Amino acid sequence: MVKLTINGRVFQAQPCDTVLAVAQKAGINIPTLCHSEAVHDYGACRICLVEVERRGRKRLVTACLYPVEEGLSVTTDSERVTKVRQIVIELLLARTPTSEEILALAERYDVTESRFSDMEGNNGDKCILCGLCTRVCSDVVGVNAISLVNRGTKREVALPFYDDETACIACGSCAYICPTSAITLTDSADCRTITWPNSKADFPMKECSSCGTHYAPVKQLQYMAEKAHLSISEFDYCPDCRH
């Protein structure tokens, strides 16, 4: 166990814990956009910045990645932290002016408008390129159906060649984890449609041999069958009719 302080309060933690984990457990709020317990941390959104002091040296670090250590002193809302956080929000706001999540964050941090909102390159979509969707697809689902393509300002989330959905099993994990609703999933009768920031695909749904409801994407069931070494006929019935 190591001892550290966050905003002046003393905490004990495991050396492998991150500052974010310790703070969250203690109910200290640090905003996050690219963090999720489901996937490995990535440190891209920079909204979780906190100020740490170690051997008299102060610097800003991302709480989601910074491992606690003995004697560490953390401030989650110093003047510097707030200033950089506000600029990060301002930048995101210019990029995604319609995202409710970003608007709410802006309100919480007193960012009333973005100085960049009337400049070119405000694409108006909702994606903030946090990479949660691509990480969940590779880390959790294990299929790498989408990825972050291109570098720099041209970076975007996309299917291979923008339209090859062969690897996607239509599980919807990416839509579920997306913090800004930039990915959507709609089910209509026998079809599931997933819309990513740059592409869209339809997936047929499996019909229950008994009750006739369309209960899950065919490809997802095939994938599960393969993973579990089951015959696809195991999925002939929906969970309700299976018993």
Next chain:
Amino acid sequence: MALIQTKNIRLNSKKELEDHRDGLNFNTQASQRVITVCCGTGCLAYGASKLAQAFRDEIKSQGMELQVTVKTTGCHGFCERGPLVVIRPENTLYQRVKFGDVAEIVTETISRNNVIERLLYSAPGSTDKITCEHDVPFYKKQMRLVFGANGYIDPTSLDDYIAIGGYAALSKALFEMTADDVIDEIRHSGLRGRGGGGFATGAKWQSTREVDDALKYVICNCDEGDPGAFMDRSLMEGNPHSIIEGMLIAAYAVGAHEGYIYIRHEYPVALQNAELAIKQAKSAGLLGEAILGSEFSFDVKISQGGGAFVCGESTALMASVEGRVGEPRAKYVHTSEKGLWDHPTVLNNVETLANVPLIINKGADWFYEIGTANSKGTKIFSLVGKVNNTGLIEVPMGITLREIIYDIGGGIPNGKKFKAVQTGGPSGGCLPEDKLDLNVDFDELSKAGSMMGSGAMIVMDEDNCMVDIARYFLSFLEGESCGKCVPCREGLKRMRQILDRIIAGDGQEGDIETLTDLSEALTMGALCGLGGSAGNPVLSTLRHFQNEYEAHIKDKRCPAGVCKPLITYNIIDGNCTGCNLCVKACPVNAITSQGKKQPVILDQTKCTKCGACYDVCRLDAVEVK
């Protein structure tokens, strides 16, 4: 000429290495003259390779093969004057040598010991001819410890390197020093990394040494993404064995047995010479298993980079070596403890590693004496821009910018006025005239708001607009950003847009504050060093040239006359004699003649601001405002 061929030998002990060296030196003394032809990338572009062949043919046809050696070397630094030919041992320097000069050089200089005046160097504005390489002002104030050997050895010859004392430091480390001794020596020398950050090399090695792991790596960073910088390339091309020797010593010190040289893909000659050097070192028993008959083994592979600037960053570089996308990750655990494939890894720059054998050979105290309190040794800079002698220079730390630019660089061309020098590459900073007497070292440069970086030095004169310069570097960085983190990806785009607007004459109240805010957010909030230092070009130009920004924003004027939307070309009637040169030069017929002896008339509505009239006018009758 070396009579003993390296490919036949395997050196199994310290003594065998020393005996081999003695043999080589005995044999070199037997042939008296050496014609060194620089075949670095610069001189090659001027045809140095054909020149070298011509020398060989001429020597042969005059029947002097036994007395004269023709040697092709790596870059000597003075590329501006290439192709360079140096006759040794006299060290007579011939510059801008042409194919047609070859026979004369062999007949006159080699056979008759006559110096050919026409081929000698004379400083700009002087007619004095300088014969000896070391007397040329460009070389005079330099201290070429690391880079000097480039002018003497053929990089494709292991024997050449051994003859000048190569691999002696390795054998000294292996047989006379413990790993701790080596680390102590490097630590006491005060060597700091030449790749940009200036991190203490000894401390870095120490932390890798301390990790308990059977698998450790040493990587040489030859990515060199800084535009305008070519010192790493020149070292790798001109003296690859010195870098391999540095890596071997590092590996011995930290306990590594595998290593990589990461070479950017645009450096084919560096790649070729490094590959050859690895092969030679292996077959001579200097690399691989049981090096020099000792228990130490170390192997080196080459990894080629795709040429992205960000791939020079340590974590991105390692991702790239591992075959993943070259994207940085947060480094809260140092790569010296958890690097390549999560194993402890020493990553050093080419120049850093090339310093290592010198320190081991000559001792930490010797090295410690050179330089300033906290920056020891020398630094290689690539001096480019508005300066007479461009090229690669190696100078002791602590030399002033003025000495570099005026004494070595020969000052500003065309009688123009010095304005600023940009140090540290794209993410460095611009220093104005009142910083010319600054002692160049890691700390002084940082204090002044710039940095050492990898050593690119760009000189600017009165015709450079500092807002335009800041925009240039920023747009480079924007293009090179990997796009992973928000401050860098979004922030750089916004900063560039604001600068675009200022340059277009649409600067607004508050722009300077916004630029400052964004720069600071980048400095504090970006994930890696690219974003972390990307605010520098803006912050440093704001710090020293805020008036130029204000002139653009408030007065809609570009004081340097660079930003097209903000300038006009005007005819000064009193100076114009109606010679009509400008009338002919103007591509859009914006200037009309009023007859002889009458000033011409310039129609602003047609003018595209190409500057052709300004360039051709000999009477200063065209002004730019």
